[in-house]
Amino acid sequence: MSDLLGRNYQPGEDIVTEGEVGDCMYVIQQGSAEVIRTEDGVATVVDTMVAGDLFGEMAILEHTVRSSTVRAVDPVRALTIDRKTFLRRIQEDPSLALSILDVMCRRVRNLDTTIAHLKHQLAELSANPEGGSPDGSPGENAP
Amino acid sequence: MKSEELTETDRTDEADFVFKPVRPVQSEGQAPCQLNCPCSTNIRDWIAPIAQREHTGASLREAYEEAWTRIVDHNPFPAVMGRICPHPCESGCNRIGKDGNVSVSALERFLGDWALEQKLRLPRLDRESRDESVAVVGAGPAGLSYAYQMARRGYRVKVFDWHPEAGGMLRYGVPKYRLPRSVLDAEIARITELGVELCLGVRIGTDLSLEELKADHQLLFLGLGTQQGRLMNIPGENGASVWVGTDFLERYNEGHALSLGEHLVVIGGGNTAIDVARTGRRSGARVTVLYRRQLEEMPAIDSEIRHAREEGVDFEDLATPLEISRDASGALRGLTVQRLHPGKQDDDGRHVPQAIPGDTYYLDASAVVIAISQVTDWTGLEDAESMAGAETTRQPDSRLTLGGDVLRLGIASQAIAEGRKCAEQARGEPPNSLLADKTLPTVKVDHYAGADSVNLTEALPDERLLSPDLETSHTISENEFLAEVQRCLSCGSCLGCYQCWMYCNAGSFTPLEQGGPGQYFSFDSDLCEGCGKCIELCPCGYLSPK
Amino acid sequence: MHDTKDASTKPGEQGHEKVEEEAVRILTDPGSWAKHGSGTDEEGPRSETNGDSDNWKLQPGNRVAVIGGGPAGSLFSQFLLKTMAHLDIDIDVEIYEPRDFNFCGPAGCNHCGGVVSESLIQILGTEGVVLPEEVVQRGIDSYVMHMDVGSVRIETPLQEKRIAAVYRGNGPRQSEPASIAGFDHHLISLARSAGAKVRQQMVTEVDLDEGRPRITCADGHRQTYDLLVVASGVNSALLGLIEKSGLEFKAPTAVKSFVAEFKLGAATIERSFGTSMHVFLLDIPRLQFAALIPKGEYLTLVMLGDDVDQELVESFLNAPEVRSCFPGNRPPDNACQCFPRLNLSHVRRPFADRVVFIGDSGVARLYKDGIGSAYRTAKAAANCVALHGISARDFHYHYWPACKKIAIDNLLGRCVFGFCHLLQKLRFARRSVMRMTVIEQRTEGAIPHMSSVLWDVFTGSAPYREVLFRTLHPFFLGRLIWNLLAANAWKSGRRNRELSTP
């Protein structure tokens, strides 16, 4: 694996870290990684990435800090895509943005499901205050 | 990862690196089918004009005619041989390992039938005629092949045969359901159209002596075949209801009804035995074939055995009769059969069966046909007999040659080849038959697209038994023919795939104005850069490393 | 000058001066493109069909023929089918590719160095094309530059391998194919999964059948299509045939280059070459550039130059700088060799109504990243066909700009390579470049001016325009001049030592 494309990450290693400034996005070549978001000191796994998946695309579109941490679950090999390379190409071929849109669409859809799920739980909670997770987060996703 | 590692000390070497070019040569290789054909028919080369007609621009008819002309150069009986030849060529076909051999026999049969339909005439080689006259004894495939080859070279040819009709074993041996007589007649008629004269009903040695023939003719050919069936020398074999295979078939083929009774037992395992058995089934008898060795060792053609089984013939292997028993009136009752052990293998790998002492049984039978072997009838021809044993066919008398079954029992293809070779020899021509010095090419079977082989359609067994002369299998359709033709890999001969020309960066290949099957491009070795790419691209092996 | 007689592969040399002249003209007068690219007036007659613009768009059930399943053809097919699927238009795409990429040796290979550039790897990543393990023979993360004055390693600042060394076919002659999957095989498989039909047939004739392109194959198969995409590269006789076919088309000029494979074994390669590509700037006449690329068990040699031939190959491989790279100080007998043609110019008008030329058969990036330009032209053509149309006019406005960009950049590339060429000739210049690079690589935190320029030149990751402008930057020039002086002031003292380094 050491002679292959990209960079290797050990299980548990952070590929990107929430709050850092980034100037590239990533494509996973091998292995899987979790997207972790920390809110009020509580870390929650919000998504899982596998080979072929893109992440960190926000950094390419707007110059902001990473919104979440991506951590290798098993040995991960990932490739970085430079902001510069990408923007240069997208100028020539705007359709490349479609691939980013695809990723974002998937995210929004996932988000919608999660929100619906949470709303449902919340509703159940207020109707029946004894049951459900006390903190209101989707139980199975809690770290 | 496996690989032999080069250690630093291995090759501390002051010699300069030298570029080693890999260059092609264009050279025709031997097609294995042709090598396997007893008649050395140039199969690849007659398939090519049809398969490559897109390149040559020939019409279908022109291509067919060209192909047929190439076949009859070697063999004047394509429609016959396409039906009855066991086609050993196919067992050598390079396509076997990919998706089955090219069905050469089916192709040959289609083309043979087409030529008969079109009433094509056999082409002459020499226009002017010669004074020498030639006598041929025996109108079997060997004699007719010789007669044909001599006639097309301008000789006056007379063929003598004591049978009322020409064809030899093809007419008096091979049953009609395998070879319709119309086909045989038509292919023989084409030979007589060349001017070959048939003198039928004349037995040389008795009606006319060899000396008389020699006096009238400059060259003689004896294609006597083997007419006398051998008996087994067992008690009871002489008498009613016991025949030898060739006599049995001859009578049947001549239209004589034979009363076989309930159960016919056939002894033997060759084509004659199977023909007898299948013929027996067509007369309504139950049939059992007794064979000395194991079934797998039967010399008969596999498809024949299959057809016999389909038609209800029973086989008992490792069995041989000891005695044929008859009742007081002399009528046949049955056989005492000895069971055999496969035995040890001899030098040729064939088992030599041995009797298992005391293990015998009795088999009811109403008729017995002994089809184990045939020998030549040399009556009145004793002078020539000694030649049959000699390896070269021209020793004692340089004007006389022999060929066909008379030399050794074989198949028709071999008889035709020998007739041709004797004719070539008589003319002092180099044998056109063999490409002995050509090497077998490296054919890259993977370079060709896969395609399934054609299947002959066959009449159902019940239909066959109901109409005894109904041909068992059918000639393939033209579409099937054209598809099958494309399956030939053209082993060792340029098929004009364009690969070398398209991909050679150096432009070493130039399309030939007169390009056609065998060579489409000329090669200029001065331009060649020595990459060797074309050698690897050439599917048929026509380009090989220099 | 060239021994090639075949018109299709004739490497019609364009003098460097002439090209540079053209570069200046184009740069100063962008309008001139219209004239010699594809005149707007030429597109004029199209107006009669403009009213019925649907005629010039692919309709459901239309048939597209792609000649050549190399990177350009396969990527085009994949992109077109995906976009058409988005648009809900069902079309047939047939790729004609006689080559079986599963064959070892040149028969199954589209002959090249097999370096997939950094930028292409990244873009393919965004396109969702992941190169599996069997395809990538080695990830490359550094370059070693060899000159007579010494060698220097240039590394990426990232601890990451973003350049892939691949085989285009199934590895060299007689290699054990089991663990190898070729790059081209992978791409054509992706095209197949996207719905393209691959026909293992060779096209031998292209003509028009009532205004529609028609192709004929070696086996006689003949078919008319709604759109013809020519992606046959410059390593077959096809473009020569098309030139003669009556379609207004002039094949690009190409020169002879060289590729060979050496079997060294994985461990030796690991030890002697690691994950570095070795490039050579040597003063050997006619040699433009040479590189050794480590792969699994083999080492690939690529030589680009002016008509590389047997003699040039030998003089290169016997140069001490090259020999010293091999264990035992001598290259072993090579397993595989070929003299592929390298595209040196672009096609003036790589399109017509219903016909478009992509990849090498249209335009390729000069010397570097040819696969990258195959991708770019394939994508641009696919977008044009799917979103705009298939008339010459559509291609002119929506496809040609992408080609033009590469063509213009190539003209600048010639300047960059002209500079490299000068470097090969001038020893004192070599010294200074070497010195500057060595210092940059040694010093932690140094700004890698020279290194990044060299990196981009060797890897083909950045447009030549960028490279050129960077070298024209006053700061860069300043450093260079300083190093020129420094390296050559000390030369009397150091020369002997440097020369003795193998």
Ligand SMILES: Cc1cc2nc3c(=O)[nH]c(=O)nc-3n(C[C@H](O)[C@H](O)[C@H](O)COP(=O)(O)OP(=O)(O)OC[C@H]3O[C@@H](n4cnc5c(N)ncnc54)[C@H](O)[C@@H]3O)c2cc1C
């Ligand atoms: C039943 C049977 C089935 C066969 N099936 C096949 C098969 O399926 N495929 C295959 O390839 N081969 C088959 N063979 C073999 C094939 O028929 C022979 O190999 C071939 O016919 C031999 O040809 P020939 O010309 O040497 O002899 P024959 O065909 O035997 O011809 C010899 C001719 O010479 C004549 N003759 C003999 N002596 C004299 C004389 N003194 N004067 C005048 N005329 C004379 C005979 O009348 C006869 O017509 C079969 C043979 C038999 C018996």
Ligand SMILES: Cc1cc2nc3c(=O)[nH]c(=O)nc-3n(C[C@H](O)[C@H](O)[C@H](O)COP(=O)(O)OP(=O)(O)OC[C@H]3O[C@@H](n4cnc5c(N)ncnc54)[C@H](O)[C@@H]3O)c2cc1C
């Ligand atoms: C020596 C050398 C080294 C190179 N090294 C690199 C490198 O390291 N990295 C890089 O990115 N680029 C490199 N290139 C450039 C690269 O090889 C090409 O730019 C690239 O292959 C172009 O892709 P393509 O699809 O246009 O054409 P090709 O890859 O040439 O593919 C053309 C396809 O068309 C098919 N074809 C041809 N004729 C016909 C026909 N008549 N009918 C049907 N099909 C046909 C062929 O079989 C082939 O598969 C190198 C080039 C050379 C010469």
Ligand code: SF4
């Ligand atoms: S493929 Fe054709 S030439 Fe080759 S052995 Fe078979 S029949 Fe003969």
Ligand code: SF4
């Ligand atoms: S492909 Fe051309 S250059 Fe290569 S070996 Fe064959 S003839 Fe010579």
Ligand code: SF4
């Ligand atoms: S590659 Fe094709 S055209 Fe060339 S010699 Fe071989 S069979 Fe003939």
